[in-house]
Amino acid sequence: MRRAVLAVIGTVAGTALMVGAKLGTPRPDDPAAATATDDGPVSSAPPGPAPASAPPAAATASAGPPAPGQSPGRPAPAPPPTTPPAAGGLRNGTFTGNGAPARHYEVVTVTITVSGGRITVANGSCGNASGESRAICADAMPHLQQETLAKQNANIATVSGATYTSDAYVSSLQSALDRAKA
Amino acid sequence: MRRVEQVMGTAVSLHLADPLPQPQLARLADEVFAWLHEVDRRFSTYKEDSEVNRVHRGELDPAAGSADLRKVLDACAELWRTTDGYFDAYATGRLDPSGYVKGWSVQVASDRLVAAGAGNHCLNAGGDVRVRGRPAAGEEWRVGIRHPWEALAVCWVISGTDLAVATSGTYERGYHVIDPYRGEPATVLRSVTVVGPDLGLADAYATAALAMGRAGLDWLAALDGYESGVVTEDGEAYRSPGLPVAR
Numbered sequence: 232m233r234r235a236v237l238a239v240i241g242t243v244a245g246t247a248l249m250v251g252a253k254l255g256t257p258r259p260d261d262p263a264a265a266t267a268t269d270d271g272p273v274s275s276a277p278p279g280p281a282p283a284s285a286p287p288a289a290a291t292a293s294a295g296p297p298a299p300g301q302s303p304g305r306p307a308p309a310p311p312p313t314t315p316p317a318a319g320g321l322r323n324g325t326f327t328g329n330g331a332p333a334r335h336y337e338v339v340t341v342t343i344t345v346s347g348g349r350i351t352v353a354n355g356s357c358g359n360a361s362g363e364s365r366a367i368c369a370d371a372m373p374h375l376q377q378e379t380l381a382k383q384n385a386n387i388a389t390v391s392g393a394t395y396t397s398d399a400y401v402s403s404l405q406s407a408l409d410r411a412k413a
Numbered sequence: 414m415r416r417v418e419q420v421m422g423t424a425v426s427l428h429l430a431d432p433l434p435q436p437q438l439a440r441l442a443d444e445v446f447a448w449l450h451e452v453d454r455r456f457s458t459y460k461e462d463s464e465v466n467r468v469h470r471g472e473l474d475p476a477a478g479s480a481d482l483r484k485v486l487d488a489c490a491e492l493w494r495t496t497d498g499y500f501d502a503y504a505t506g507r508l509d510p511s512g513y514v515k516g517w518s519v520q521v522a523s524d525r526l527v528a529a530g531a532g533n534h535c536l537n538a539g540g541d542v543r544v545r546g547r548p549a550a551g552e553e554w555r556v557g558i559r560h561p562w563e564a565l566a567v568c569w570v571i572s573g574t575d576l577a578v579a580t581s582g583t584y585e586r587g588y589h590v591i592d593p594y595r596g597e598p599a600t601v602l603r604s605v606t607v608v609g610p611d612l613g614l615a616d617a618y619a620t621a622a623l624a625m626g627r628a629g630l631d632w633l634a635a636l637d638g639y640e641s642g643v644v645t646e647d648g649e650a651y652r653s654p655g656l657p658v659a660r
Contacts, residue, residue, distance in 0.1 A: 391540050391580045391606060
């Protein structure tokens with residue numbers, strides 16, 4: 232699977248000052264990945280496939296589709312937090328967010344369960360979606376649920392990206408979080 | 414204080430981290446969302462009587478429009494020049510400055526928060542992020558860049574105390590960015606993230622680079638004051654050496 236392969240690939244001809252790597256690499260707190268992408272400006276590197284600097288560890292991740300929780304592109308699973316988790320200060324219990332309108336998927340509602348001050352379960356539901364929308368939503372939801380847990384673990388304040396379904400999910404999640412803090 | 418609202422067709426989340434009295438934080442949050450709703454009313458192409466649509470229909474002379482409208486149109490014209498025509502507010506065949514407006518409006522909101530004494534905040538409008546100050550003493554804001562194939566993963570985490578982060582990608586809305594020279598959707602780059610001081614420019618640069626395709630890598634590499642991370646449709650990831658990747 233192409234994006235699970237970790238290898239430094241040098242640079243395309245003429246691309247100055249961009250560091251290149253095969254995607255799946257940039258696991259930010261993986262020291263191997265940091266080495267792979269921090270060799271300095273690519274202009275100083277020979278063109279074409281990079282030599283021996285590809286970390287061998289990641290090659291093992293190349294077989295088959297990434298299993299949940301093991302994708303190399305994922306933030307590190309529960310790194311020892313040096314700071315309190317972003318979701319800290321939560322009351323124990325189960326909290327349901329407001330239903331949030333999603334563009335194609337009707338209403339998305341998120342329920343979280345807080346235990347020991349951390350989110351332990353995040354469930355989304357697809358509301359009144361039907362037919363194809365329902366199928367797409369059901370497919371997207373487990374990913375989004377894991378993202379909730381991953382984001383907490385990685386202590387990320389927010390995510391930059393082209394958003395879509397996730398808008399509604401984030402919105403509902405936020406209101407559930409606000410209830411847990413209230 | 415955290416708040417999320419649906420504005421401009423997307424979810425906007427605000428995190429105010431300053432230890433100000435609750436009523437003051439609530440008022441600041443009210444002002445942020447009131448401003449974003451106002452921008453939506455005035456600049457949306459989906460709202461019949463927005464200033465942008467009135468200009469499009471020839472009912473409003475831009476020179477007679479509001480100061481903000483002139484500012485946005487001037488910025489779009491300047492961006493058209495600095496991006497070799499790849500940022501084109503007319504790429505879809507009509508006036509549509511959305512590729513600049515969302516980032517610009519978030520930047521303005523963030524600037525106003527700083528001026529009002531709330532210099533520690535994170536404002537995210539559908540993936541366009543402006544962070545200022547710190548989430549807590551001794552910490553930096555950490556912003557994940559979404560992995561373009563795996564919604565649950567991030568491909569970089571960047572951190573800092575004063576960052577504008579904009580991402581333009583084809584992975585959720587399809588090939589919606591038009592290469593204005595070919596009049597066809599751009600399909601070579603999967604996602605482009607630009608980080609720098611101004612979110613309006615970062616947003617527009619990301620869209621322009623996406624439209625450029627592979628040539629966008631060189632163009633981004635030569636940008637002054639803005640760092641970038643790019644993922645190609647082939648699964649290659651590039652980033653500028655100065656991208657503030659979190660340690």
